[in-house]
Each structure stands twice: as structure tokens, then as C-alpha cells.
Amino acid sequence: MTMAKTDEGLRSLKDRRSGLSPRQRAALILIDGQRSVEEVLTVAGGTTRADIDRLVELGLVAEQLLPRRPVSASEPDFTDSSCAGWDQYVRAYGIATELAAQLGRKDIQLALAVEAAGTLAELDALAPQLLEAVGPVKFARLESALRMR
The missing domain is CATH 1.10.10 (Arc Repressor Mutant, subunit A)
Known part of the structure; x- marks a missing residue:
């Protein structure tokens, strides 16, 4: 459900x-x-x-x-936990949403964009904005999760 x-x-x-x-x-x-x-x-x-x-x-x-949004053939289906990259996506998504939640009202648009990210590529695209918003020390965990590839 x-x-x-x-x-x-x-x-x-x-x-x-x-x-x-x-x-x-x-x-x-x-x-x-x-x-x-x-x-x-x-x-x-x-x-x-x-x-x-x-x-x-x-x-x-x-x-x-x-129904869930259709996943294009060119992007992995991260709704399928058997998909290669699932663990990396889940880990990166969890860290990114944690960082975005720390922003509070300061940058709600970025927090909503992070929440909507459904692929590693989408999270990676938001990485520069998160880096700027939270600083390099807090961002290091997310960067490590995104670079596990």
C-alpha cells in the first residue's frame, strides 16, 4: 500500500x-x-x-x-528492492532527507525536491544545492553514499 x-x-x-x-x-x-x-x-x-x-x-x-509513476527503461526501478543500486539509493535518500529536514523553513523547496527524488541521478543533481545549504562537514556522508557506485 x-x-x-x-x-x-x-x-x-x-x-x-x-x-x-x-x-x-x-x-x-x-x-x-x-x-x-x-x-x-x-x-x-x-x-x-x-x-x-x-x-x-x-x-x-x-x-x-x-498507480505509481511509470519508470522509464533507462532508469532503474527503485521501487523493486531486488534492483541493483537499491541499497545505495535507500542509503543516499535517507541521508539526503535527513539533511533536508535540518534546513527547516530556510529552504523548503530544496527539501521538497529531495523528497521527490526517485533515482540516484536525481539525488546527485540536488547534491550541489545540499552542499551549499548544509556545508561540507554535514554533506560528507551524503557524498560518500552517492559515490559508492
């Missing part, structure tokens, strides 16, 4: 005073209508099904009824 943010969920991302726990906020950032709940729980370490259920109760996310 996939979940997607509601309009209220999108507004909540902009409001850091939403009352969400850090785990709930991380899950909300990762929920994009493409990843399954299981994938979100895997990437958002420490997040539980109860955290997802709370987001549903608050009306911030809802079950996604539309």
Missing part, C-alpha cells in the same frame, strides 16, 4: 510547529505516493506503523489510489 500527502500534510511540512514527533515528521517527508508504507518504515529508521497511523488520523496522509 502506498500513501500520499494530503493538502493539509503539505501545509504541515511548512509549519515546524505542527506538533509532530521527529519520527512522524520524517515519515511525512518520505511519504510521496510512490513508496510503500514498508519502504517508508525501512528508510525512516525508528518510525513505526503507529506513527503512520497517527499521520492518517491527523489527515496529513491518505492511501494512494493512483
Whole structure:
């Protein structure tokens, strides 16, 4: 099952005073209508099904009824955990969303772009902006994850 943010969920991302726990906020950032709940729980370490259920109760996310976006033949299908590169993508995506969450309101557009990144190439394209936003010390983990190829 996939979940997607509601309009209220999108507004909540902009409001850091939403009352969400850090785990709930991380899950909300990762929920994009493409990843399954299981994938979100895997990437958002420490997040539980109860955290997802709370987001549903608050009306911030809802079950996604539309199919996942089609993956072109030229890009790997990272929705398939058996795909080569899955571990690298999951690791890099987790680090990138963690860094983006630290930006707060300062750069919500970058945080949303990171959240929407569905491939290593898309994460790599955002890397210069993240480097500038968080600095080289914090960025080093992401750079290492992206260069594992």
C-alpha cells in the first residue's frame, strides 16, 4: 500500500510547529505516493506503523489510489528492492532527507525536491544545492553514499 500527502500534510511540512514527533515528521517527508508504507518504515529508521497511523488520523496522509509513476527503461526501478543500486539509493535518500529536514523553513523547496527524488541521478543533481545549504562537514556522508557506485 502506498500513501500520499494530503493538502493539509503539505501545509504541515511548512509549519515546524505542527506538533509532530521527529519520527512522524520524517515519515511525512518520505511519504510521496510512490513508496510503500514498508519502504517508508525501512528508510525512516525508528518510525513505526503507529506513527503512520497517527499521520492518517491527523489527515496529513491518505492511501494512494493512483498507480505509481511509470519508470522509464533507462532508469532503474527503485521501487523493486531486488534492483541493483537499491541499497545505495535507500542509503543516499535517507541521508539526503535527513539533511533536508535540518534546513527547516530556510529552504523548503530544496527539501521538497529531495523528497521527490526517485533515482540516484536525481539525488546527485540536488547534491550541489545540499552542499551549499548544509556545508561540507554535514554533506560528507551524503557524498560518500552517492559515490559508492
